[in-house]
Amino acid sequence: MPLMEEKIMEDKDFGFGLSEEQSSMKDTVAKLIKSMVIGNPAHDMDEERKLHRDIIDKIWELGATVSMVPEEYGGYGMDYSPMMNAIFLEELAAGDMALAIAATLPSTFIYTILQMGTDEQKKKYLPLYCDPAYKTCTVAVNEPRFGFDAATLETKAAKNGEKYIINGKKCFVPMAKDSGHLLVAANADGKMDLFIVENGNPGLQIGEREKNLGLYALETYPVTLENCEVPADDRVGGDNGCDYGRFLQKTRIAMSAIGTGVSRASYEYAREYAKERVQFGEPIASRQAIAFMIAEMAYEVDAMRLMTWKATSALEAGREAKRESYLAKLYAGEMTMKLTDYGVQILGGHGFIRENPVERYYRNGRGITILEGMATV
Amino acid sequence: MINLEITQKMMDVKSGMNNMATGMLRPIARHYDEHEHEYPKELDMFRSIKIMSRPKKKKAGEEAKPEKPSAKKLGANLSMVIVIEEMCWGDLGLLLSLPNAGLGNAAIAAVATDEQMERFGEKWASMAITEPGSGSDSGSITARATLDGNEWVLDGEKIFVTCAERAEVAVIWATVDRSAGKAGIKSFVVEKGTPGFKLEKLEHKLGVRASDTGTYVLDECRIPKDNILGSAEVKQSTEGFKGAMKTFDNTRPLVASMALGVTRAALDFTREKIEESGVKLDYEKNPNNLSAMEKEFYLMEAHLEAMRLLTWRAAWMMDNGEFNNLEASMAKAKAGRYGTLICQKCCELLGPLGFSCENLAEKWMRDVKITDIFEGTGQIQHLIVARNVLGYSSKQLK
Missing domain, CATH: 2.40.110.10 (Butyryl-CoA Dehydrogenase, subunit A, domain 2)
Incomplete structure (x- = not known):
């Protein structure tokens, strides 16, 4: 039996390009992360063992989650799009994985109730958290x-x-x-x-x-x-319960989106470092031993993202993503460990020092295969 | 919009080709592996199918046909990588032996004049670039072309030519001016039977044995002046050579899809045997609680999916007119390397079934290796990717 067999929902255009909406959201988040998170803030939050609440609030104010909730429950009534969520999570995690989990934590609660809860549960719980202000639920x-x-x-x-x-x-x-x-x-x-x-x-x-x-x-x-x-x-969904398998699928996709972001952060940092670090009279990036690691990081980050998008596409089409989400998370988990290790290795001794973020990516990235249910699309 | 759901059109192409691969290629795959250099006559029926062709130019006064507005088109390149994956799921060596579909045909279709197209368009064309002293460094070739009146005189030796014996014409890369370096390299069409043009020998290979790989020797071989493809002028810049190299951006996703086909064949067979042994692959258990064999299998399947997505992206970009030099090399770097690793691993998981010639698994392990070598080795692909992402020239990263 061929491995590629899949059920077809509708004949939409196949494609790899971001829509205008997706790319503008991605840019907005990337800009916010670049100005508020990357560099000192991410480092400080890690050292202080504390997330900066103002950053979480800023991210929540973008309204990524609340916008996809119907108005009757306190949302803005836009279409629910797991693809938007996957893109959103990668961008956040490229800044900081702890922040990505914290800032989207209410989403897991909200989407689960919204999609699998009873009417009473929706009426009772959604308005509590679908609020312009970030309110924690876990x-x-x-x-x-x-x-x-x-x-x-x-x-x-x-x-x-x-x-x-x-x-x-x-x-x-x-x-x-x-x-x-x-x-x-x-x-x-x-x-x-x-x-x-x-x-x-x-x-x-x-x-x-x-x-x-x-x-x-x-x-x-x-x-x-x-x-x-x-x-x-x-009990979510009432007497008969909910589709727990689907809940897991969505959290798996989210973890692979986060893994993509963490790996990308490590890749980008190591790549720029390798261009600046001079040994034996030239940048270490001009040596194949280093350059080939960077090349591998580049295509594996893309591969992780495409695996995430592939699984998310199934959800967008209203289809089960059991196999795709399982493979995406497995891939992201293994690759994040490999790539964040490369990040430390390229920096050598400097990679082992907490001043550089690659050691943080290496520690955080280990969580992708272990932690379950911490985020969703 | 991002949508990676396989469409009905893609499914139709895939299942049609899969039927063909199952019915026509699989049954003869072992025979032509064991009978190296024997012409696969069953493939003659493909001779009339013009795979490497181009639309005829419109004559003056002819009106353009209105475009059909309704049906969504499946891009030609995306369609091609799906076709190739399925055919290579059948047999890679046989795909390489398809009549009139050689790399030489692609080169002729890309740059030939109408007059040249008339003369060579219907003929099976091989492509001769590699020399004993010039492999990945194709800018260093030494085969010479000297203009003598109305003829080019070719001298040199070309190795690793695919379809060397079966092709009717050969596209030979030679330099018209060694001092000009890459700018002096041009390609020439030489017809079989031309005096001074000889098929020296056929190689015995690790895999893809159905495909005839050989050596050409050119000894004062005289061909008409207008058998040169493209302009004879040696420009100061290396744009011409770079242009030739750019055709690889188009063919690399195709080679990557060859790796996909062979790898999927090996994985399908391994899955069948795993399931026969009573293990159910249900995509549910935490990977920590799987047997080593199950985890290996899932990981290989994930890598195959990654290979395919990188390949399809490169092809899709081509269909959309986007520059894909980086993505094409990413696809080939990943697919060639992991195709090789996966086919080796499948043999390991299959145990005795993977070492015996009773099954095709051992053959797939031999066949797939070529995809990490031809049209740019995995190492060359990594160089291209690294230069791209680092913004380095070939001088900055050798």
């Missing part, structure tokens, strides 16, 4: 155990009358402390699902802030759910 998917797989969760949700009782441990929950609500992924009698849990629920304990290999600037927390009671109405 997602708890990862679990602190060996062999963790987002598709088979150990956190359990058991139905008890009009309630679900959730038990389990979560980790890497971004900005949990400040979040009004958490979207908790749990196993409901064999079916993986998502539950809306209010911060303040007595069964929910948010632990001490975690210390991680990368994403120093992003606050993440362990969360324990102990006999955590949630109204049955807060």
Whole structure:
């Protein structure tokens, strides 16, 4: 059986070119990132272990998420476009991965409720976060155990009358402390699902802030759910639950878009460094050993982006993207590790020093294959 | 707009060609691998199909036909890379042996005058560039062309010529003025049977054995003065040579798509065997929880997808009239290298099935290697990509 077989939805033009709308959004974000993030701010946020709130607010003010929500829920009623989100995420991550996750964190909550929630859930929760001002809500998917797989969760949700009782441990929950609500992924009698849990629920304990290999600037927390009671109405999608597979597909695509951005940042920094760094009387970029690494970085960044776009195209066409999103994330994960390593290697000893950002890209990039559910398209 | 969903038109082209590859190429692939240099007579039916042609120029007074407004067109280059992938899924060696579709035909179709087109357009043309002392550095060729009255006199040796025996004419690259360097290099059409033009030998190769690769020797070979392709004038600049090199921007995505076809054949076969063994590839489990074999397979499939997207982008850009020197080399650099690695790895995963000539996997591993070599080795592609992204000249990055 050929590998390329795919279902056709409609005969739209095939093409690689950005639309006017896509390219103007990309330029706007790139400009903002260049002026507010790249260089000292990204470095400082990492050192201070703290994101600068004014930058998050600025990004939220662009309205990328809220614009795609219908007006009745507080949005601007534009068409939902996962492609726009993928482009948006790459640009943000090219500035800083911690920032990309934090600044789009409410999107995961918002889009999930919007696309898979019941009418009541939409009415109740969307207006809370579809606001011109950034308000934090988060997602708890990862679990602190060996062999963790987002598709088979150990956190359990058991139905008890009009309630679900959730038990389990979560980790890497971004900005949990400040979040009004958490979207908790749990196993409901064999079916993986998502539950809306209010911060303040007595069964929910948010632990001490975690210390991680990368994403120093992003606050993440362990969360324990102990006999955590949630109204049955807060199971996303109602009694039958939601399409959790689709939720995972979208988060996988988002992670590959972020991987593309981080790899691109490392590539661009290493490329410019190699042109300026003179050894043996000439720039190191004029040596094939270095130049070939740079060439490889160039085409692999493009390949990662195209893989992301390929999976996103399936979503745009209203199709499942199971295979495409799986391959895109697998590819982005492996390539981000390889390319961010190249970035450090090209800078040599200077790459190991925290003054240069390539060591940060190397640490952050390691997260692409590990972290689940932290962003969405 | 970005849309990478395969359209119905693309699907139609693909499935039509796949039927042909399955029915015609696969069944004879092993035979012509084992019978190197034997002419694949089954391919004669392709002789009448003009793959490398060009539209006839309009005669004076003839009215232009109105464009059909409705149907969406599938770009010629995108269509071509899909066709080539499918045919190479059938057999790469046989694709290279398609009559009248040689690189020489592409060169003639690109630059021949109407009069030359009349004389050579219907003939199978090989392309002779490489010499024993001049491989990737095609600017350093030493074959000479000297004008003597109404004739060019050609002297030199050309190696690694595809379709050397089967072609009816050869496009020979030679220098008219060595002191002029690249600017002095021109191409000439030499007809088989011309005195002084000899097929010296045919090579025995690692792969693509269905394709006849040979050596030409030119010894005071005299051809008519108007057998030169393009202008005979030696300009100060190297624009002419660069122009010739630019044709590679068009052919590199095609070579990349050859790698796609062979690689996909190897992966399809490997998938079949993996699934026969009871393993289900469901694109769901966390890669940490997969067996090494499953993870290798998924990764190879992802690389194939990346190869294809880079290739299709380069072809799509061509169809849209965009300059694609960088993207064409990116596609070939990735596809040639990873095609080779994947076909090797498939043999490894297949174990005894991958080492035995009972199956085609071992052949695909031999065949695909050429895609990282001809029309610019992988290393040359990396040089081109690096110079492009660094903004370096060939002097700044050797």
